[in-house]
Amino acid sequence: MPSLDSFGTRDTLSVNGTEYAYFNLNRLDADVSRMPVSLRVLLENLLRNEDGERVRANEVEPLANWTPETAGRSEVGFSPARVLLQDFTGVPAVVDLAAMRDAMGELGGDPGRINPLVPAELVVDHSVQVDQFGTEGAWEANTEKEYERNRERYTFLRWGQNALDNFQVVPAESGIVHQVNLEHLARVVFADEENGQKLAYPDTLVGTDSHTTMINGLGVLGWGVGGIEAEAAMLGQPVSMLIPEVVGVRLTGKLPEGATATDLVLTITETLRAHGVVGKFVEFYGPAIGELPLADRATIANMAPEYGATVGFFPVDGTTLDYMRASGRSEEQIARTEAYMKAQGLFWTPEAPEPTFNATVEVDLSSVVPSLAGPKRPQDRIALSEARKGFRTALTETFGKEPGATATADLDSGAAELGHGSVVIAAITSCTNTSNPSVMLAAGLVAKKAVERGLSTKPWVKTSLAPGSRVVTDYLQAAGLLSYLEELHFNLVGYGCTTCIGNSGPLPEAVESAIDAGELVAASVLSGNRNFEGRIHGKVKANYLASPPLVVAYALAGTMDFDPYSDPLGTDAEGKPVYLKDLWPSLSEVEALLRESLDPEAYRRAYAHIFEGDEHWKELDAPTGDRFEWSDASTYIQNPPFFADLKKEVGEPTDIYGARCLANLGDSVTTDHISPAGAIDPASPAGQYLMEHGVAPEDFNSYGARRGNHEVMMRGTFANVRLRNKLAQGREGGWTTHVPSGELLPIYDTAMRYRAEGTPLIVMAGREYGTGSSRDWAAKGPALLGVQAVIAESFERIHRSNLIGMGILPLEFQHGDNADELELTGEETFDIVGMYDIEDPEEDLIVFVHCPDGTEKRFMVQPRLDTPNELAYFKHGGILPYVLRSMAG
Known part of the structure; x- marks a missing residue:
């Protein structure tokens, strides 16, 4: 639907003889030149989509007249230009x-009406596992x-590609979704036909992976x-949000010799976690x-x-255009991007006025030092100089172990002694780093120098190279470095997201046996972005994020x-010790290789x-078929029960009585x-379900691969081996106590059992509930369990939205309360009363607690339904029932 253009901003722009319509921010009465650039993009989105229904003029005005005090006061409906999916989600x-x-057919409508209304692109990248490694044929075997594992899922996606309009699939083994997006899918500036005229506007999107922010x-x-939420966006529903706070991060200085982009990002992560940017926009600016x-x-x-931020935004500038050209984009696209961004005042130059932000943080790049992050969280940065000390502290304080334990692994190469801190996984993986040629070439240079000095990786280390796109192996090959990585057993294992999401595959049986026998705290080192408990491998407790060259170094050392x-990585052929400083490349070495090995034609070939x-x-x-x-x-694809017995009419929310607590959890539950x-x-x-349906354990595949089967997924909800539930009688993992039986x-x-008894369920938790990846099954699963x-x-922002999207009510303790302060064990019954006031965001609900000893208590909770749209979704039982009822009329 064309914009109502109540603010008179529609204008024309000529680029090399082609006329484009666009919504000119400079025609607004308000001066937006000092507004954060990210909010200006959001403002253009509102102006262009103003239709009197999804976006109204009174929603545009607060953002058009933005001041730092505007944040959090007004709702806006963001209409992304496209939706990006990976195959797990x-x-x-x-x-x-x-x-x-x-x-839709059951409600009497036309099933063919259910299609993405905006471009939706799915990249199959999360399904490859590292079964084979360290050999020439590993990629082909994997x-x-x-x-073999995913044929059923992939065939289903082929159906979707044929049956659904406006939907494209990038098949398996093409690369990681975010890198494919960066290198090819991103338009930067769209150009659509509208009533016979081209319309130019910024490329915007939402994605079903939290790292869409790349x-x-x-x-x-x-x-x-x-x-x-992404499905609703595909179906034309705006993403409802409050105008966000924007934290400006002023970058100064220059990275010193020896530091990498990975070290910089770990420093920024630590800094911003300490500052507090959860749910906020972060925008980078400054002379650097x-x-x-x-x-x-x-x-x-x-x-x-x-x-913790919603976005980490960089404005378009000359470097953006250079990258578009280097990655094979057309000159027409580049010219349109430059002209549009300059016309809108969105193009950054050193002379551009610095925006005003809600808060600012300064990061001096010259202060960055080589770093790791771990053993459990990305924000726990450790300077490389403190790496040994950091591990030893974690060994005793985090894992409760004392130094000295060892166990023997009987490997093909001979017996090897493993101990606490033995690195059993060294993986160059993840969109974070494999998109960055400088750190990938640095890894290749470390490998080259190590091979030339006669070093080899330790035999107990599972090594892997999983690039984010085919272009990576092209430039490593062009630089003459791929063969050196292969000599250190960093052979190509697949083009996809592997170790970082838990697709690390099995460890050699002898290594697993040694870990078990010695009760060892084994370690992984990966160039990824996530190292949460239980994520990388069930047998590996200490997980560290590092740059690709450090991954190679730790594979050589074999231990944390x-x-x-000060310690050598090994000895050369002459018996001389070889130190990390002997292998580490200089910035000039890396820059020379960058100039020699990167070729736009490689991108065009890869994406043709x-x-x-x-x-x-x-x-x-x-x-x-439709x-x-x-x-x-x-056992992979089943019709989910989310729309069973759906009626056209929607009822009002009702109070919850006699609820039991399914899980009583602590802080930072991811x-x-x-x-x-x-x-x-x-x-x-x-596992029992799959075996009952004739699936052998060796064919189980992963939970992620079986996300299309709700029967598997609901059985695996809250089943993480590291879950700590206070109702599990001290047992770690997916266990809980049935009350009142005590089983x-x-x-x-x-x-x-609670469902059979007709008992509603709740979950209690501490701070930052739902951090981590945007996993829809973290909401779907609890909903199917009866929560x-x-x-x-x-709550973490995305997960709170997902709970609402599945009809689960997110409630926050008030007045500094929590389960411990209120002396709640989870063995009580709970009545949540006051749903008739849920439309008033100022009104809290009352929770009445009936304790096992017959006493009663009460406390207040705030419903986190932050916008009218979220309230509507909740009342309908979720986003999808809301959309379906809307489309069915």
Whole structure:
């Protein structure tokens, strides 16, 4: 629908003889030149989409007249230009669209109306696992296994690609979604046909992965949302939000010799976590911007979820245009981008006035030192000079172990003694770093120098190279470095997201046995962005994020219990010690290789036929038809019950009586703790289900690969082996106590017993509930288990939205209360009263508690339904029922 243009901003722009319509921010009565650039992009989005319904003039005015005090006071509806999916979250999204087509038919509507209304692009990148490694044929073997495991899912995606309009799939083994987005999918400035005229506007998006923010490095505004919210955006629903606070990060100085972009981003993550930017926009500015390569900007933007921000935005400038040209974009696209951004005042130059922000933080790049982060959280940065001390402190204080324990691993190469801190996984992986040629070439240079000095990686280390795109191996090959990485067993294992999301694959049996026998705190070192408990590998407790060259170094050392500055990595052929400083490349070495090895033609070759796929993909037998033919025999794809018995009319929220607590959790419970992820234990409810359906344990695949089957996923909800539930009688993992019987059972079994008893459920938690990746099953799973409300001290932004999207009510303790302060064990029953006032954001609800000893208490909670749209979604039972009812009329 064309904009009402109540503010008279529609204008024309000529670029090399082509006329474009656009909404000119400079025509507003208000002066927006000092507004943060990210908010100016958001303002243009409102002006262009003003239609009197989804976006009204009174919603535009507060942002058009922005001051720092505006934040949090007004709701806006953000309409992204496109939606980006990866397959772990994308498959269930397509499953839901298929289910919505069925439900639309049941409501008497046309199933064919259910299509993405904005471009939706899905990149298959999360399904490859590191089964084979360290050998020449590892990639081919892992690809074969990937298709063997995921044929059913991939065939379903082929159906979606054929049946759904406005939907494209980048097939498996093409790269990581965020790097493919950065290198190819991102338009920066769109040009659409509208009533016979071209319309230019900024590329914006939401994605079903929290690291969607990586594209902020290219000047594209976008962030991660839950799969549920992304589906609604695909179906034309604006993303409802309050005008955010914007924290400006002023960058000064220059990275010193020896420091990498990874070290910079770990420093920024630590700094911003300490400052507090959760739920806020972060925008980078300052004199160092012009000196920062685009790849470094993307590395910083990628980590926005780790420092807690909604976005980590860099404005478009000359460096952006240079990157577009270097990555093979057309000159027409580049010219349009430059002209549009300059016309709108969105193009950064050193002379541009510095914006006004809600708060500012300064980061001096010259103060950055080589670093790691771990052993559990990305924000826990450790200077490399303190790495050994940091590990030893964590060994005793975090893991409760004393130094000295060892165990023998009987490897093919001979017996090896492992101890606490033995590095058993060294992985160059993840979108954060493999998008950055400087750190990838640095890793290759470290490998080259190590091989030339006669060093080798330790035999107990599982090494892997999983680039973010085909271009990475092209430039490593062109630089003459790929062969050196291979000599150190960093062979290509796949083009996708592997170790960072838990697809690290099995360790050698001898290594696992040694870890178990010695009860060892084994370590991983990965060039990723996530190192939460239980994420990387079930047997590996200490996980450290590091730059790719440091990953190579730790594979050579084989342990965290060494000093990289004073201890040798090994000895050369002459028996001389070789230190890290002997292998570390200079900035000039890396820069010379960058100039020699990067070629725009490599990008054009890699992306010329990106949607076609390889022979494996082309051989898939794709079904046809508007409605998907579900199979009861499938253990991958099932019709979810989200729309069962859906009526056209919606009722009012009702109070909750007699609820039991399914889990009583502490602080910083991540979506990895809640949502099923990683390997499926045969002894778990999910494993038992699969075996009952004829699936052998070796064919279980991962939870992520089975996200299209709600029966598997609900059984794996809250099943993380590191979950600490205060109702689990001291046992770690997915267990809880059924009350009042006192039986300790898997959480799924307990929930099903409560369902049979007609008992509603709640979850209690501490601060920052739901941090981590934007996992929609962290909300879908609890909803299917019968959870109606989560009472926490605070929520992570995306997860709170996802809870609402599934009809679960997020409630916050008030007045500094928490479960411990209120002496709540979780064995009580709970009445949540006052739902009739839920439309008033100022009104708290009352929770009445009935204790086992017969006493009663009460406390207040605040419903976190922050916008009218969130209230509407909750009342409908979630976003998708709301959209479906709207489309069905």
